[in-house]
Amino acid sequence: MIKIIDINFLNEKAAIGCFLIKDNDDLVLIETGPSIYYDNIKNSLNKINIDINRIKNVLVTHIHLDHSGGAWKFAKNGANIYVHPKGSPHLISPERLMSSATKIYGDQMGRLWGSVEDISSEKVISVDHKQIIRIGSLEFKALHTPGHASHHIAWVFNDVVFTGDVAGAKIQNGPVLPACPPPDIDLEKWEDSLKILEKENPKKMYLTHFGEHKNIRSHIDELREALSDWSLWINEKRKIFLDDEILTKNFNEYVYKKMQAAKINDELINQYYAANPPYMSVAGLKRYWEKNDK
Numbered sequence: 001m002i003k004i005i006d007i008n009f010l011n012e013k014a015a016i017g018c019f020l021i022k023d024n025d026d027l028v029l030i031e032t033g034p035s036i037y038y039d040n041i042k043n044s045l046n047k048i049n050i051d052i053n054r055i056k057n058v059l060v061t062h063i064h065l066d067h068s069g070g071a072w073k074f075a076k077n078g079a080n081i082y083v084h085p086k087g088s089p090h091l092i093s094p095e096r097l098m099s100s101a102t103k104i105y106g107d108q109m110g111r112l113w114g115s116v117e118d119i120s121s122e123k124v125i126s127v128d129h130k131q132i133i134r135i136g137s138l139e140f141k142a143l144h145t146p147g148h149a150s151h152h153i154a155w156v157f158n159d160v161v162f163t164g165d166v167a168g169a170k171i172q173n174g175p176v177l178p179a180c181p182p183p184d185i186d187l188e189k190w191e192d193s194l195k196i197l198e199k200e201n202p203k204k205m206y207l208t209h210f211g212e213h214k215n216i217r218s219h220i221d222e223l224r225e226a227l228s229d230w231s232l233w234i235n236e237k238r239k240i241f242l243d244d245e246i247l248t249k250n251f252n253e254y255v256y257k258k259m260q261a262a263k264i265n266d267e268l269i270n271q272y273y274a275a276n277p278p279y280m281s282v283a284g285l286k287r288y289w290e291k292n293d294k
């Protein structure tokens with residue numbers, strides 16, 4: 001059984017999720033959300049008669065705080081945290097991760113994510129590309145899928161994939177949009193990762209932002225188009241709007257107008273902006289182009 005848990009991030013529905021996989025007594029949680037939403041997960045699990053302390057295995061897609069900021073709380077309960085080898089040092093000592101996140105979120109860090117504590121190294125398990133993880137009767141395969149983040153894993157379970165951020169965000173019947181935060185955005189690697197997903201050919205993808213989606217080919221193509229559209233826009237406009245604030249304001253308007261033109265209602269737009277604020281992508285894509293300016 002796969003249960004989608006909505007953590008109700010910023011009181012928005014379907015902005016950030018995590019997933020419980022259950023087979024009799026075997027339980028695995030994929031993603032944790034930020035630490036301040038731990039009690040929301042606990043309450044969701046209580047409703048299906050599962051004590052959160054029974055979660056002893058947590059798989060995270062990557063170490064961004066909206067995906068694994070709460071992993072330390074599960075580790076304190078004795079859970080193993082499975083993560084990309086490039087992510088594990090930052091779960092064990094999160095100082096650098098926190099200072100890099102503070103550059104993006106400034107004084108909003110506490111309100112958005114809550115606290116982050118060290119995880120003892122024996123609870124952090126690095127997982128290689130294509131490595132199989134067995135937990136009781138449950139079997140998962142890790143796919144290293146960089147592009148959004150260098151430390152990204154998409155987790156294959158039977159014929160579905162938990163895609164973290166590598167398959168973008170799609171909320172309800174809204175558009176597929178990428179999240180492009182600094183510092184790792186790499187469009188070439190991202191394209192390679194999309195090919196890995198296509199090759200896997202899953203029946204469904206489970207997106208952290210948000211939920212279950214089926215039309216894999218069109219979904220991935222739509223993501224390719226949006227990535228190309230956003231990155232070309234940033235590359236062109238960063239040479240015109242030299243001030244970051246003005247560049248960001250214009251990009252926000254660009255994205256907002258496109259969503260309005262696609263007849264997306266304001267409620268859904270707010271869910272997207274909570275899950276994936278476009279200003280983040282300005283900084284990430286600008287950095288990508290500065291590194292790759294030829």
Ligand SMILES: [Zn+2]
Pocket residue numbers: 062064067148149165179
């Ligand atoms: Zn992310």
